[in-house]
Amino acid sequence: MPGHRSGLSWPESIRSGLASLDTTELAATDDLHQPTGPARAAMELAARCFGAGKTWFLTNGATGGILTLLAGLVGRGRKVILPRTCHVAVSHAIALLDIQPVWLEFPRSVLPDPLGFLPVVSVPMVFEAIQLHPDSAAVFLTSPDYYGRCADLTAISHVVHQAGLLLLVDEAHGTHFAVAPGLFPGTALASGADACVQSAHKTLPALTQGGYLHLAEALLVRNPLAADRITTALKIFQTSSPSFAIAASLDFARAYLETEGLEQVEKTLAAIQDLATTLWPEYLVSPAAANPVRGEFRDPLRIVIRSRDPVARPATELARQLSGQGIDIELADLTRLVLIPSLDQPSEDFERLRQALRSCRATSQNDNSGEPVMLQKLEQSWLELLVQPPERVLVPGDVLLRPETVTPVPLADSEGAVMAQALAPYPPGIPLLLPGERMDRPRLDLLIALRNNGINLSGVDQDSIRVVV
Ligand SMILES: Cc1ncc(COP(=O)(O)O)c(C=O)c1O
Numbered sequence: 447m448p449g450h451r452s453g454l455s456w457p458e459s460i461r462s463g464l465a466s467l468d469t470t471e472l473a474a475t476d477d478l479h480q481p482t483g484p485a486r487a488a489m490e491l492a493a494r495c496f497g498a499g500k501t502w503f504l505t506n507g508a509t510g511g512i513l514t515l516l517a518g519l520v521g522r523g524r525k526v527i528l529p530r531t532c533h534v535a536v537s538h539a540i541a542l543l544d545i546q547p548v549w550l551e552f553p554r555s556v557l558p559d560p561l562g563f564l565p566v567v568s569v570p571m572v573f574e575a576i577q578l579h580p581d582s583a584a585v586f587l588t589s590p591d592y593y594g595r596c597a598d599l600t601a602i603s604h605v606v607h608q609a610g611l612l613l614l615v616d617e618a619h620g621t622h623f624a625v626a627p628g629l630f631p632g633t634a635l636a637s638g639a640d641a642c643v644q645s646a647h648k649t650l651p652a653l654t655q656g657g658y659l660h661l662a663e664a665l666l667v668r669n670p671l672a673a674d675r676i677t678t679a680l681k682i683f684q685t686s687s688p689s690f691a692i693a694a695s696l697d698f699a700r701a702y703l704e705t706e707g708l709e710q711v712e713k714t715l716a717a718i719q720d721l722a723t724t725l726w727p728e729y730l731v732s733p734a735a736a737n738p739v740r741g742e743f744r745d746p747l748r749i750v751i752r753s754r755d756p757v758a759r760p761a762t763e764l765a766r767q768l769s770g771q772g773i774d775i776e777l778a779d780l781t782r783l784v785l786i787p788s789l790d791q792p793s794e795d796f797e798r799l800r801q802a803l804r805s806c807r808a809t810s811q812n813d814n815s816g817e818p819v820m821l822q823k824l825e826q827s828w829l830e831l832l833v834q835p836p837e838r839v840l841v842p843g844d845v846l847l848r849p850e851t852v853t854p855v856p857l858a859d860s861e862g863a864v865m866a867q868a869l870a871p872y873p874p875g876i877p878l879l880l881p882g883e884r885m886d887r888p889r890l891d892l893l894i895a896l897r898n899n900g901i902n903l904s905g906v907d908q909d910s911i912r913v914v915v
Pocket residue numbers: 506507508509510533535588591592616618619644645655656657874875
């Protein structure tokens with residue numbers, strides 16, 4: 447990320463013309479908050495490309511889009527059904543909007559998939575939550591996740607709509623799905639979602655912070671006021687000076703997807719397939735094809751790599767070694783690397799990755815410390831604690847938005863304390879504790895062990911965390 451490869455995916459006119467694109471609201475440029483001219487035309491082209499009834503350009507990332515979506519379509523104080531594995535932006539929306547979260551219940555025996563750490567939400571889980579909480583306003587899901595794994599949104603949307611709820615999707619990692627319906631899982635909109643947000647900068651040649659917010663045509667027919675509510679909410683959560691440079695890059699990214707996207711996707715999938723074949727049996731690499739008919743809902747463009755060495759070192763260490771060889775890893779959890787190729791990633795880059803992984807393999811095989819058994823146990827307890835809610839003591843908004851009640855304490859001494867902010871291993875930025883929740887011994891032990899294995903913790907500042915006095 448970002449998907450423009452330091453501007454190499456752009457034509458020279460954009461690469462060298464960024465300063466001239468950084469303009470303000472003029473007759474020739476339009477107003478991104480109230481578009482009537484070229485910006486409106488660009489958003490309409492995006493709506494057509496992504497199969498939306500209406501599209502907005504986001505210049506504060508999917509983060510701003512998630513806040514806008516929940517404020518505009520759900521509003522204050524309502525119940526929303528969602529998994530605990532959402533991005534931290536969702537927990538901020540919960541606090542700001544006093545949303546009552548109804549956490550989806552994952553099966554107790556949830557096991558990490560070799561190529562995707564996060565569990566995927568199933569239809570029965572959603573069905574059960576709706577039965578228990580029919581007064582909810584919406585179901586909010588992330589699909590695909592950081593590892594490219596997707597929920598069966600078509601089946602879920604039937605269940606959600608039968609109950610009269612909205613289906614809202616964080617599709618931050620799936621902006622490129624629209625280009626090739628046969629090669630990727632269906633987009634959120636094509637699968638029946640009412641609305642979604644996308645982080646264009648993650649997988650398309652758009653500037654960082656560039657994203658799209660889409661409303662489905664069917665939602666606009668049922669509720670014509672929905673568009674007005676999004677426009678109003680966007681003015682709250684997005685700067686009053688939205689960047690025209692970002693907006694122009696979003697327009698370019700859409701045009702690129704439509705004209706060159708499919709060809710580039712096919713080339714990149716072939717390169718991933720080749721990588722997977724040639725790195726086997728030392729490494730397991732995510733398959734470059736997925737068959738939704740067989741229930742394989744994953745993004746074949748997302749590269750997930752896992753060493754098959756039973757005594758491999760933590761993936762965070764492998765990531766550091768690769769970074770020393772000029773290869774940027776998007777995410778390393780305990781046992782997997784996640785890489786996001788740009789659509790036009792040159793074949794030499796795949797070759798460099800292959801060579802670098804081979805040279806790192808030798809290093810890990812020399813060290814039979816027995817650590818990985820512990821890593822797998824740690825991963826299992828991370829997953830279990832991620833999906834089980836801890837004790838909630840205070841309402842998130844009462845904590846996050848009352849700074850006078852907050853004090854720092856050393857992380858090691860925080861057992862029993864009530865969190866004043868989210869604590870999230872980062873990336874992927876999925877909180878283990880939300881504001882208002884109590885730190886318990888298993889979570890504290892886990893956080894310390896994760897840090898000892900090279901995982902960054904968002905919310906920990908020089909060994910201390912913010913708790914409620
Ligand atoms: C699932 C998910 N949703 C939302 C976001 C926020 O996206 P942005 O960086 O565009 O604000 C991220 C960022 O990593 C993410 O992984």
